[in-house]
Every structure is written in structure tokens, then in C-alpha cells.
Amino acid sequence: MRNLLLIILTVLLFANCNQIKKETMFKDDIEFLKNIEGLEILSSGNSKIAVSGILQGRVFTSSSKGMEGISYGYFNKNLILKEEYKNNLTAMGGEGRLIFAPEVGKYATFFAPNTPQTAETIGPSKDMKSKRFIVESKTDKSIVCSSTMNILNANNYTFNIDVKRKVSILSSEEIKNELNIAYNNVSEVAFKVESWVKNIDSIQWSKQNGLLSIWDLACVKTTPKTIVIIPTKNKLDSVTNYFTPLTKERIKIENETVFYKADANYMNKIGIQPENVKNVFGSYSPELSLLTICTFNFVENEELYANCVWGHTKPYKGDVINIFNGEVNSAEDRNWPFYELETLSAQSELKPNEELYHSQTIFHFEGSKYALDVISKKLLGVALTEINI
Template identity: 50%
Template sequence: MDILQSGKNTVRVLLFILLMILVMNCKENIKERNFGEALEKLQTIEGLEVLQSGESMIAVSGKYQGRIFTSSSNGLEGKSYGWINWDLITDKKDQITMARLGGESRVWFGPEYGKFATFFEQNKRQEGEDIKVQEDLNSKQFKKVSSSKKSITYQADLQIVNANNYLFKINTKRKISILDRKTINTDLKISSDIDISVVGFSAETWLKNIDSIQWTKDKGLLSIWEIGSILTSVDTKVIIPLEKPLDSLKTYFGTKEKTRYQIKNNTLFYKSDAQLLGKIGIPPENTKNIMGSYSRKNNLLTIVTFNFKNDGDYLNCFPKNTAPYDGDVINIFNGEVNKSLGYNWPFYEFESLSSSKELKPQEEIYHKQTTYHIEADFVELNLISKKLLGIDLNEIPVF
């Protein structure tokens, strides 16, 4: 009996230890989503600044290429919405690998693939493992040129070489702004007394040709590629209102992606749950300048807007494409957490691309993307969704 009782006690102890480990892991995950905790981890980042309007906060570094790392709608104790590649910071590689550092707002330059790709060298195979990030995109620090309580502007001169071996000499300027509640109310068409927690911020980017010669389509062009990496949950779905019916959706990573979206009432719904690596694209003829996402679990509605006039060529970022100027305006990337494959990407991305133009010397293109995270009860979120996305959240399909 003593031996039996001893065995039972051992099992109890092991179960207790396992429970404590699980609890500690859960607490750590919760802490990592806390803005104050994220801010503490970011203290090693050069040029880190916090812009604040009431309880709304964003963590920014101009030196890190005008990047918004993360945001909160509830001060230091609020959720940290942005995904950050903490491994690079821990390994002290963040200053030489900025392109893969993540954050809720960062800038790349398209096109990713194709004849004029900016992520592959000339005459090299264009597969995922062959991607080579431009040196300036990985390590060039931006300099502050102006600031106020609610915005900061940074700029840098960069050199980008495409797969056609054409050298672009550019100046890039980034203005990061946090929005006050009055501006947010106007943008979201909500009354001032509505009970919500919200943070809104915008990233404006200018890309100028500072070479002495004009860019031409036969050598390749550039576009501004705005990317926002956002932590996700298992029930999150992206919502994209369409300008006109979309017969088929461009999927980047395989046939399995086709089970992860539905088109209903001229609206695209896409699983953005970090359960399967994927990416989709929306061409200009189907694009409106708004998209969003919703998680009932987190009482969280995200709205993203961007400037869009369909006034130029959109560069093709699709692998192995043969039409370099037949690209997308919107891309949504869905990450994946899969230890067996070495994936640890618990986020999805809102991406929008500017048009490209044959810029003369000192001419520039401009792109702006604005993000709003709104936490509230279902009734309030549903009202906002109906006004802005044209969607009753009750009618999001289950798939």
C-alpha cells in the first residue's frame, strides 16, 4: 500500500509540475501580447520612440526604416497587436536583418519575383530559398528630418538592383503618425460617445528617383510595398470588399489555399489564423481602398485603408510570372506555426502596393496605409463593420 500510495503521490507531483509549466507558458504568451512587455523587450532598438494619443500608443523607430513595431489601444496593459521577430533581437541580428524584423508597418519595394524582381539576382533561380534581400533594405538606417507630438518623418537614400541588373538610386521618405480620437471618429464614421478602445496610425511613403536618367518599363520599375504584420488567433478572418465580382482568386503557395477562402456577396473572406502558409492577391480592377479583419474571440475588428487611384502599372510579384506589369494591389499573407517544418509565424499581413511609373529625375510616387484596431462589444463592432466594410459580422461564413 505504501508503494502504491507513493506512486500516486509521484503522479500527482508530475501532473502538478506539468500544470505549472502550462500555466507559465500561458502567462508568458499573454505577457508577450502586452504592449508594456513588448516595449520593454524593444529597449535595445536604436531610435525607439513612443507616440501616444490618450490610451492609444505606437512603438516606432525611424532608424529601423520608419518602422512601426507594434501598437496598443489600451495603454501599456493593452494587447500588443504587432508581430515582431524577437529571435533577431535576441540574437542581436536586428540591425543587419531589418527586412525580416516584422512590425505593424514596414516598407519594401516590389516586384518580389519575375524579370524585374528586387529579391533575386540576375540569372539566378527564383525559388524561396534563393531570395536575397538587398543590402540597403536589410541594414540602411533612416534619419529623422522632422517630428511633432503625433508624427515623425524619416528619410534615406537607397540603392536597389533588380534581376535585370538595373540600379535604382532612390530617396525614400516615411512619415509615421498616430491619430487622435477626433480623427478616428471621422474616419470610422462613429460618434464620440461610442464605447470602444481604438488605436489608429498611418504610414506615408514617398519614393523619389534621384538618378540623372528616367526609369523605363523595359529596364524595370519599382513600387512602394507597405506591409503590416499582425498577431492572430484561430478565429480571425480577413474581410475584403470587392469593387466587382472576382471569378477566381490568385493563390501563391498551393492548392490547399483554395479551401481557405470564400467569396460571398461580392466580399472575400480569408482565413488568417496562422494554420497554413498562404498568400492571396487582389488585382486593381477588383480593388477598393479598404480591407479588414475580425476576431470574435478577441472582440477585435481591424480596418485598413490605403490610397488607390488605379493610375499606373501594378508590378507582378507572383512567382514565375511572365507579365511583369500585371500585378496586385492587395496581398494578404497568412503565416504558419509548425514546429516540424520550422515555421514560427503566428501572424498575418495586410499588404498594399502603389502603382509604378516611369519616373523622371526628381519625380516621385506616394503611398499611404492607415490601420485601426478597435476593441468593443459585438454590437458596436458590427455597426462599424456594416458602415465601412458593408458586412454584418453575423454573416461571416464558417469554413
């Protein structure tokens, strides 16, 4: 009887392991996504990304080892299975997705005018949730898409905009040139997402009516030991905190570097103000032997950034970098087994036909701790062997 129980337990354990492995393979995510509108696979050698230009230039996921590699990105499979994503694109996830800030406050794009701003009443402006883009051009390595959009804010002001988005997969040589690094014995994948927003109205945008920020978010699958690493320009005592208390065991700040647990085990979010920002940060998942790097265009001396802290009183004193840590908690109706690497553009009082531009590039490197350590020390100034949180 005892031997039978051991056999049953062993079978169940391996079945569970196989299920987890299957769910994280790139080829299986592609099979799941095969009926999504406009799905394209961009490739450079073994580097692959899954993207839909029609669904607002969305990158779903990526792999550094071809179809058999780990699928790094998170997207909401339940929403797709129920076909609810079609009118709720903002909740769809993906490693590269576009929304417009600010989320909350007087000029919020996630609340209708004259609506109490609560978790129960949140509702992104309609075009963010449902507008399809037109694919202008595509190759094996890039796709360009665009659309006009109307974005209504809580101040009852409508932004009439033309949006263009370009997604490009980078070759190994382009990755090394982009980051100015050399490395060996790692697999890599990187993609760059560029967004342009043009004011196509007849009047200039103003702070009194509200302004838009291009907000790019990368949803990444996590592990229990994943740590986000953010080098800062200045020595910090604290970061911007959102949603829930930020406990000491989840964050450490030392040597002008922020270390933050991104294990999807506690819903929280942090942010970095523009005066402290460098245009690079990343994360390390030892269980996957995975180092992720995020770079973005950042213009110093810009003054206006969308404030997305609930209950704020300074609408143009927002963050440039945000890290969201998800949580799987059925009691709170939360099923967010991912973390997000987020960057925001500055805001501007655009005149008619003037543009905002923002780019974000995600790099994944998979390899030994020694090989990844070389990259981390060069780009983040941190030895992976010295992380202690």
C-alpha cells in the same frame, strides 16, 4: 497521487496562460524593444504605437489600451535577440514596414542579376536589408525620417532614390473623421504611414529596365479564428493565389466579399487585382474582440502594378492588396505566427525628381461584438454575426 497530478497540471496550465498573456502585453514588448535603435512611443490618450525612424520608419506594434493593453503587432524577436536584424531588416517584421516590389521575376528586387530565383537564393537588395534612415523631425504624435537608397533589380538596373517616410498616430476624433463613422464603447488605436520615393537619377525610369512599387506590410498577431474580410468592386470567382494550394475551407467569396482564414496555420497568400479593389479591407479576431481595418490611397485607372507571383509572365499585371497567412511548422523551418495586411502602390516611369506616393493606415478597435459590428457593417459591409467560414 491523483490530486497531486491535478495540481501539477493546473499549475502548468496557468503558467502557460500567464506566459501567453505576458508576451502579448504592450508594456512587455516595449521592454523587449528598449535597446532597439531610435525606439519612440507615439501616444494619443491610451492609443500607443512603438516606432523607429532610424530603422526605416518601422512601426513595431500598437495598443489601444495603453501600456497594459494587448500588443497587436508582430515582430521577429529571435532575430533581435541574436542581433541578426541589423543587416536583415526585411525579415524584422512590424505593423508598418517598407519594402520595394516586385519580389520576383525579370525585374525582381529580391534577387541579384543572373541568379536562379528559388527560396534558397532569395536575397533582398542590400539597402532594403541594412540602410538606416535619418530622423528629420518628431513630435509626440508623428515622426519623419528619410534616406537615399540604391535598389538593384534582377535586370541589373539600379534605382537611385530618395525615400521619405512619415508615421503619425491618430486621435479618436481623427479616426472618426478619417473613416466617417461614429461608434461607442470601444478602445481604438490607428496610425498612418506615408511614403514618398523620388527618382534622383539623371534618366527616366522605363518599363524596359523595370519599375519600383512602394510596398507597405503590416504584420499582425493572429488567433485560430481570425478572418480577413475584403469587400470588392466586382463579383469574383477567384483571387490571385500564391505559394500553396488554396483549399475551399480557407476561403469563401460571396456578395462581392472575400473571406479568408488568417490563422497562421497554413502558409499561403492571396491577392486582389486593381480592377476589383476598394481602398478598405480588414480582419476580425473574435478571441481578442478585435476588429482591424486597413485603408490606403488608391488611384483608379492606374495600369502598372508589380507582379509578385512566382513564375509569372506579365511583370506589370500585379495585385494591389495582398494577404499573407503565416505558419508555425518546424519541419519546414517556418516560424511565422502572424498574418500580413499588405498594399502596393502603382508603378510609374518617373522622370528625374518625380515622386511616387503611397499611404497605408491601420486601425484597431477592441470591444464587444455588437459595438464592433456597427463599424464592420459601415466600413466593410459585413455583419460580424453573419460570418460563416
